[in-house]
């Protein structure tokens with residue numbers, strides 16, 4: 001079998017929404033503008049940007065929730081738009097799971113946690129009886145929840161962080177290879193955000209789960225990501241390994257995001273923070289301009305060319 005070094009390759013992905021509002025003129029929204037990114041198996045790519053930058057649209061396109069206007073998304077070398085048979089589509093939808101911002105919304109309040117974990121194990125792994133019970137215990141323990149005190153509870157009896165762990169356990173139970181985690185910690189208490197990110201990092205390291213981690217918070221990217229892509233107005237403006245991008249940001253929009261980080265450990269030094277925050281509007285206008293030219297700042301670190309402010 002052919003070895004594919006990338007689990008996911010997004011090539012020239014463009015998504016245009018055609019809006020025909022009841023009031024006002026018809027118009028187009030370019031949510032994704034020629035995005036090219038890839039993720040290696042067992043690695044995490046963080047896509048970072050403000051609200052409306054297009055990052056959730058990218059996640060939903062990977063989850064095959066709609067077709068791209070142009071471009072391709074390939075999973076293990078296979079174009080996902082070209083998957084025709086029911087079996088192939090089902091296998092993809094099993095391999096690629098989404099975890100959402102609101103951990104409660106994905107859980108059925110009428111069912112126990114055991115039920116939520118048993119169903120995918122029965123459906124996808126055909127487990128029954130003792131084998132099913134021990135697999136339920138295993139996925140529960142894998143996300144660092146105590147099966148004895150968790151499995152018979154209902155979603156409302158758990159904390160937000162515990163519920164998000166159940167969602168991650170469900171993805172494991174289904175047999176996910178790629179998890180699209182769309183702002184998975186932004187509705188959680190600050191005190192437990194880090195522990196959920198740490199769990200995702202351990203799932204990556206010990207279970208070789210691949211992550212597309214979508215966030216507005218550039219500071220959290222470094223806890224899990226092997227690569228980071230900064231997005232604005234449907235374009236990726238800067239990308240590379242987190243230490244290169246965060247320690248040596250080139251694009252004014254990346255600097256703007258970093259200027260909003262309260263963590264002094266990764267704040268821009270000296271000149272950066274204040275001046276970029278005060279020039280926010282100009283920076284966003286500049287980042288909105290479509291620019292096809294890319295510069296390699298240093299090996300593994302790229303920036304889209306921009307006009308000086």
Ligand SMILES: Nc1ncnc2c1ncn2[C@@H]1O[C@H](COP(=O)(O)OP(=O)(O)OP(=O)(O)O)[C@@H](O)[C@H]1O
Nearest residue numbers: 017029030031049050051052053054055056057058
């Ligand atoms: N189904 C849709 N129909 C029309 N426009 C859409 C649709 N989905 C997204 N958009 C538009 O595409 C752009 C990108 O939206 P998207 O939700 O991907 O951004 P985001 O970075 O994930 O923001 P947020 O964090 O607020 O969800 C926005 O202008 C949004 O209004």
